[in-house]
Amino acid sequence: xxxxxxxxxxxxxxxxxxxxxxxxxxxxxxxxxxxxxxxxxxxxxxxxxxxxxxxxxxxxxxxxxxxxxxxxxxxxxxxxxxxxxxxxxxxxxxxxxxxxxxxxxxxxxxxxxxxxxxxxxxxxxxxxxxxxxxxxxxxxxxxxxxxxxxxxxxxxxxxxxxxxxxxxxxxxxxxxxxxxxxxxxxxxxxxxxxxxxxxxxxxxxxxxxxxxxxxxxxxxxxxxxxxxxxxxxxxxxxxxxxxxxxxxxxxxxxxxxxxxxxxxxxxxxxxxxxxxxxxxxxxxxxxxxxxxxxxxxxxxxxxxxxxxxxxxxxxxxxxxx
Amino acid sequence: xxxxxxxxxxxxxxxxxxxxxxxxxxxxxxxxxxxxxxxxxxxxxxxxxxxxxxxxxxxxxxxxxxxxxxxxxxxxxxxxxxxxxxxxxxxxxxxxxxxxxxxxxxxxxxxxxxxxxxxxxxxxxxxxxxxxxxxxxxxxxxxxxxxxxxxxxxxxxxxxxxxxxxxxxxxxxxxxxxxxxxxxxxxxxxxxxxxxxxxxxxxxxxxxxxxxxxxxxxxxxxxxxxxxxxxxxxxxxxxxxxxxxxxxxxxxxxxxxxxxxxxxxxxx
Numbered sequence: 001x002x003x004x005x006x007x008x009x010x011x012x013x014x015x016x017x018x019x020x021x022x023x024x025x026x027x028x029x030x031x032x033x034x035x036x037x038x039x040x041x042x043x044x045x046x047x048x049x050x051x052x053x054x055x056x057x058x059x060x061x062x063x064x065x066x067x068x069x070x071x072x073x074x075x076x077x078x079x080x081x082x083x084x085x086x087x088x089x090x091x092x093x094x095x096x097x098x099x100x101x102x103x104x105x106x107x108x109x110x111x112x113x114x115x116x117x118x119x120x121x122x123x124x125x126x127x128x129x130x131x132x133x134x135x136x137x138x139x140x141x142x143x144x145x146x147x148x149x150x151x152x153x154x155x156x157x158x159x160x161x162x163x164x165x166x167x168x169x170x171x172x173x174x175x176x177x178x179x180x181x182x183x184x185x186x187x188x189x190x191x192x193x194x195x196x197x198x199x200x201x202x203x204x205x206x207x208x209x210x211x212x213x214x215x216x217x218x219x220x221x222x223x224x225x226x227x228x229x230x231x232x233x234x235x236x237x238x239x240x241x242x243x244x245x246x247x248x249x250x251x252x253x254x255x256x257x258x259x260x261x262x263x264x265x266x267x268x269x270x271x272x273x274x275x276x277x278x279x280x281x282x283x284x285x286x287x288x289x290x291x292x293x294x295x296x297x298x299x300x301x302x303x304x305x306x307x308x309x310x311x312x313x314x315x316x317x318x319x320x321x
Numbered sequence: 322x323x324x325x326x327x328x329x330x331x332x333x334x335x336x337x338x339x340x341x342x343x344x345x346x347x348x349x350x351x352x353x354x355x356x357x358x359x360x361x362x363x364x365x366x367x368x369x370x371x372x373x374x375x376x377x378x379x380x381x382x383x384x385x386x387x388x389x390x391x392x393x394x395x396x397x398x399x400x401x402x403x404x405x406x407x408x409x410x411x412x413x414x415x416x417x418x419x420x421x422x423x424x425x426x427x428x429x430x431x432x433x434x435x436x437x438x439x440x441x442x443x444x445x446x447x448x449x450x451x452x453x454x455x456x457x458x459x460x461x462x463x464x465x466x467x468x469x470x471x472x473x474x475x476x477x478x479x480x481x482x483x484x485x486x487x488x489x490x491x492x493x494x495x496x497x498x499x500x501x502x503x504x505x506x507x508x509x510x511x512x513x514x515x516x517x518x519x520x521x522x523x524x525x526x527x528x529x530x531x532x533x534x535x536x537x538x539x540x541x542x543x544x545x546x547x548x549x550x551x552x553x554x555x556x557x558x559x560x561x562x563x564x565x566x567x568x569x570x571x572x573x574x575x576x577x578x579x580x581x582x583x584x585x586x587x588x589x
Contacts, residue, residue: 055430057589077338077432085430091423093346095354107342108431109331116327 006033008161008191013063016049023049024215036187038202039195041212047195048088051165055085084159088166090150094139098130098149102156109157128152144175151182164194168201180205203307213315227305233278235285237271238264238299246292255280272303339433340441347445360453367403369461372396376469392470393555396462400486401540404454405493409514412494415442416501417510426589435585447494451487459483474555482555485539492536492569495576502583534568
């Protein structure tokens with residue numbers, strides 16, 4: 001299968017300028033089919049602008065973008081036929097009930113039969129847990145209920161691509177949990193492209209991540225690649241005892257790039273050993289340390305970066321440039 | 322995502338995409354709620370209430386001789402000004418509120434064309450306003466005049482005059498619709514539209530040529546022209562000119578065109 005077939009979103013040099021200020025600069029973004037793609041960035045990084053460009057709600061100043069191979073400017077209504085969208089601060093007609101809102105949404109996609117549309121609405125209300133509030137006007141809905149309605153209306157048309165702008169931002173932990181669960185349930189059927197600030201959510205559900213800063217893409221990788229860090233493979237060792245001799249022995253290995261020493265909270269010595277040959281390190285590193293009878297190893301593992309750590313280092317590194 | 326096979330996809334395409342759905346929603350806002358009743362009562366009181374008051378109040382004999390068909394004159398002026406004001410109030414939020422609240426961005430994230438959004442609002446509001454503010458008021462006024470006016474209008478000229486009032490109403494409806502696409506500020510939309518409606522005499526005094534293309538003369542005497550065109554038609558008199566009618570019709574088309582053009586370029 002070619003890239004053309006597997007890419008749901010593909011942008012080249014996508015740029016948006018507002019009154020001389022670059023909101024988005026030359027974005028090259030590729031989102032593969034059936035991925036859960038986390039789109040990260042600090043406030044004002046250009047995430048919502050990107051989403052609006054993809055949906056035809058704003059026009060690019062330069063560059064191009066394709067969704068399902070269709071041009072985001074010329075073919076926007078055809079793209080929107082296959083997309084479900086939840087805005088950052090979703091707004092609906094306040095006098096409508098949840099059911100009426102879904103009916104109105106569904107009618108943009110389906111002309112009938114009435115019974116099938118109503119069945120779809122009922123199923124969707126059930127999916128997001130709003131069946132018991134279906135006939136209440138939206139103006140009485142809480143933030144969490146609005147967000148659930150937002151997810152419901154976004155996927156009423158069985159979209160091939162679900163675009164969610166900060167889907168869990170205004171929710172309490174329970175609400176967030178529910179939203180992530182719905183996303184995980186939907187991943188079997190659709191591609192999900194979502195922006196968020198909540199890094200733990202991204203780590204939990206995403207398979208691919210892009211980080212945007214000041215309107216520029218600063219990283220795009222699978223979550224595993226990103227979490228393994230940009231400085232190569234690192235092993236973390238924590239131990240008690242005198243380690244001077246061991247340090248020299250380890251540092252002399254050809255496959256060791258660097259050793260960063262420190263202490264953990266209990267006063268134990270902690271090393272982050274960066275290596276150039278992962279298999280050699282797996283085979284020999286622990287053994288070399290344990291050869292020294294003065295040393296007691298309490299922890300040995302390949303270091304997994306926290307997404308927050310990775311995010312901060314990428315964004316701060318980019319800001320420092 | 323695998324769709325339910327029983328569901329039939331909407332077949333609309335091009336500018337019509339989503340039109341039927343938005344039109345249905347807009348019609349429901351008028352006719353599926355009490356809005357139609359509230360508007361009917363308000364305009365009955367403000368237009369026909371005044372006509373009734375004038376028809377039933379005794380006028381001095383010498384004045385009565387000088388002002389034949391007083392009912393039609395009052396009806397034309399009240400209908401023009403009140404319905405004009407009414408439609409400005411109704412339409413000022415039609416686009417602006419949706420832009421500001423975010424509902425326009427929401428519906429436009431669905432397969433809805435921008436012209437369909439504008440035209441559905443235009444059609445639904447035009448039909449409702451014409452039925453409630455022109456047709457209903459016209460029927461009631463006609464019945465009143467047959468009952469109380471010493472010189473009641475004949476049906477055919479009255480209908481022709483009513484057509485001119487409809488044109489006047491559509492002028493302010495499309496003007497306000499267009500202003501809603503051009504401005505983000507309610508004061509600008511209301512100010513310009515109401516200014517053109519109620520400042521007619523002042524503007525006409527400053528720029529007399531505008532009387533020939535604006536709809537002012539249709540509903541009221543302007544400058545040296547002593548009688549409103551719609552009143553002349555209703556009372557069976559010949560029209561001195563057709564240019565305000567043609568001018569208004571052309572401006573209506575221009576306003577709709579500008580609204581469509583501007584909204585196509587709107588960014589959300």
